[in-house]
Amino acid sequence: MGKIRSNSGPAxxxxxxxxxxxxxxxxxxPLELGGGNLGFSPDELVRAAxxxxxxxxxxMYANRKGWDLKEVNLExxxxxxKELSKTTIHRNIQLSxxxxxxxxxxxxxxxxxxxxxxxxxxxxxxxxxLS
Numbered sequence: 100m101g102k103i104r105s106n107s108g109p110a111x112x113x114x115x116x117x118x119x120x121x122x123x124x125x126x127x128x129p130l131e132l133g134g135g136n137l138g139f140s141p142d143e144l145v146r147a148a149x150x151x152x153x154x155x156x157x158x159m160y161a162n163r164k165g166w167d168l169k170e171v172n173l174e175x176x177x178x179x180x181k182e183l184s185k186t187t188i189h190r191n192i193q194l195s196x197x198x199x200x201x202x203x204x205x206x207x208x209x210x211x212x213x214x215x216x217x218x219x220x221x222x223x224x225x226x227x228x229l230s
Contacts (some may be wrong), residue, residue, distance in 0.1 A: 110135045146175040149188065152215035157194070160209045168206070169196035188219065 101119030105126075108115050112134035114126040126144060128134025139147060154171045161168035172193040179186050192210055194203060210216065 110137070113137060142177060146177055146188070149190065149213075149215050149219065150175050152213040153190065153192070153210050156213035157192075157206055157210055161196075161206065164202075166202055167197040168194060170194075 103116060103118055105114050105116045107113065108125070108127075110127070112128040112132070115123065116126055117123045124144075125138035126141060127136055127138040128140055130136050132140075134140075150173045153173055157171050158168065172195070174191040174193075176189045177186060178189070190210070192207065194206060198206070
């Protein structure tokens, strides 16, 4: 995996994010938190990563199998339980196409195998340094 670099933008809480592959996005905090709402908030980026990975994984798998998956639509919500110190992500997947029940169930199990799902559902260690 390549590195992601970020730097603070010209406005308060605005963050310019760049990948080694040359892509870039803008992140920002919502207005009610003092940002300009000019890009995805950090928690939206977390949910967006899961949505993008799940959608692409399902499309790739169905394509490889030759299945008639026309469209994948996801809705992802994230709830933080402060008392339990636990995050719960709710992912609702809608599949369109000529798929039988066995194919739909297999696609659900494949959704749970997307790389970002694996990252989020296993222990994570973050090591931070100052330079």
